Amino acid sequence: MRVIGIGGAGCKIATKWDNEAIAVNVSEVELNKLTSGGEKILASLSGGQGSFQGSRMDPAIGYDAYNSVRRQLTNLVRGSFVFAATGGGTGNGIARAILEDLVARENIPLEEKTLFGLVLPYARLESEEFVTNTSNFLNQSLAPAIDDGVTGNIFMFSNRVKFEKRLPEDKFNGMIVDSLRQFFAVPQKNSELKLLDEHIDAEDFALFISKPYFNHFTVFNFKPDQDVGNQIAKHNNPLLLAPEQTIEALFLLEVPAGGDPTAFYSIVEYFNEQSVKPLYSVVENPALKEMRLTVSMLYSRKPAELVADFNRVAEEHAQTKARRTIDQYVELPDLQVDMSDEAKKLNPDDDILTMLKRINKI
Ligand SMILES: Nc1nc2c(ncn2[C@@H]2O[C@H](COP(=O)(O)OP(=O)(O)OP(=O)(O)O)[C@@H](O)[C@H]2O)c(=O)[nH]1
Numbered sequence: 001m002r003v004i005g006i007g008g009a010g011c012k013i014a015t016k017w018d019n020e021a022i023a024v025n026v027s028e029v030e031l032n033k034l035t036s037g038g039e040k041i042l043a044s045l046s047g048g049q050g051s052f053q054g055s056r057m058d059p060a061i062g063y064d065a066y067n068s069v070r071r072q073l074t075n076l077v078r079g080s081f082v083f084a085a086t087g088g089g090t091g092n093g094i095a096r097a098i099l100e101d102l103v104a105r106e107n108i109p110l111e112e113k114t115l116f117g118l119v120l121p122y123a124r125l126e127s128e129e130f131v132t133n134t135s136n137f138l139n140q141s142l143a144p145a146i147d148d149g150v151t152g153n154i155f156m157f158s159n160r161v162k163f164e165k166r167l168p169e170d171k172f173n174g175m176i177v178d179s180l181r182q183f184f185a186v187p188q189k190n191s192e193l194k195l196l197d198e199h200i201d202a203e204d205f206a207l208f209i210s211k212p213y214f215n216h217f218t219v220f221n222f223k224p225d226q227d228v229g230n231q232i233a234k235h236n237n238p239l240l241l242a243p244e245q246t247i248e249a250l251f252l253l254e255v256p257a258g259g260d261p262t263a264f265y266s267i268v269e270y271f272n273e274q275s276v277k278p279l280y281s282v283v284e285n286p287a288l289k290e291m292r293l294t295v296s297m298l299y300s301r302k303p304a305e306l307v308a309d310f311n312r313v314a315e316e317h318a319q320t321k322a323r324r325t326i327d328q329y330v331e332l333p334d335l336q337v338d339m340s341d342e343a344k345k346l347n348p349d350d351d352i353l354t355m356l357k358r359i360n361k362i
């Protein structure tokens with residue numbers, strides 16, 4: 001699968017995942033910093049000029065610059081995985097234009113579906129522009145694409161853990177990439193390891209990831225004697241937004257040599273209780289000491305709810321910030337105002353007088 005990064009974060013993560021990833025940016029400086037081997041595409045503004053600064057957090061600039069690379073990207077995004085942050089100007093603006101073009105296309109074949117990895121800001125601590133750009137993107141760009149089902153799976157990464165654990169950027173990007181590698185290794189493990197039950201082949205997997213839903217996947221050591229739902233909830237992938245009601249599911253259970261391969265039945269039951277028939281396989285992995293479960297849940301979030309969730313956090317952020325500003329900069333002297341004294345200073349025809357009389361202040 002071809003990987004494409006757009007904007008600063010998108011390029012850094014995409015090229016870390018795949019050294020041959022295609023990097024797209026409005027900023028020549030950021031493109032030149034990449035040491036990866038893949039093609040580098042400089043998008044330029046409609047005036048024809050490149051920009052050393054990038055889109056300066058303005059999605060309108062990225063959106064405009066898309067026109068310069070549109071023909072090239074339209075072909076490249078088919079069947080590819082596109083990475084972009086939603087907070088800045090370049091990744092946001094170009095991803096928006098790509099989504100609009102997908103909405104305008106009719107009947108996109110499954111193998112041409114574009115997958116998206118989006119990096120959302122941590123609303124509590126990141127800048128207001130990043131948060132506002134993200135709200136707009138979810139609302140105006142992603143929502144219509146979800147409604148029309150024109151994309152493949154969408155992976156909603158969040159910078160929450162990065163900020164809460166104060167991780168170096170490069171390390172955090174490595175965590176995102178490692179986690180994606182684990183999920184995308186499912187078909188390969190099926191072909192390389194000894195099959196104990198069922199099978200997920202490359203075609204099954206390709207079909208699953210071509211569905212236009214959000215994908216929450218996670219990997220953890222599975223305890224066959226413990227409740228499946230509790231374990232999945234406890235081991236949600238902290239790098240991704242939390243999942244909602246599952247629509248479709250896929251899992252791979254890796255069992256150590258001599259382990260009990262029937263442990264998977266309880267996982268099938270767990271999904272069946274939610275009216276979901278999972279795609280699954282059980283393999284023997286002699287390198288493991290404990291069972292390991294890779295599970296992916298596809299869910300759909302009504303765009304309005306998605307935006308509402310995000311805005312709720314952003315709103316709390318805004319309130320905290322406003323309170324802080326007031327605490328820091330505004331001294332409110334205790335004013336003792338006698339309305340009738342004040343009223344005498346005014347012109348007798350003043351509307352304010354009429355109003356003050358009406359509300360019985362004078
Ligand atoms: N996880 C992660 N997030 C990043 C990285 N670089 C930037 N971000 C986040 O991405 C958002 C900003 O997007 P960028 O990719 O820097 O912006 P851009 O798309 O290049 O747009 P402009 O710089 O405005 O032209 C913010 O939420 C940043 O915290 C990174 O390397 N890793």
Ligand SMILES: [Mg+2]
Pocket residue numbers: 007008009027030054055088090
């Ligand atoms: Mg940038």
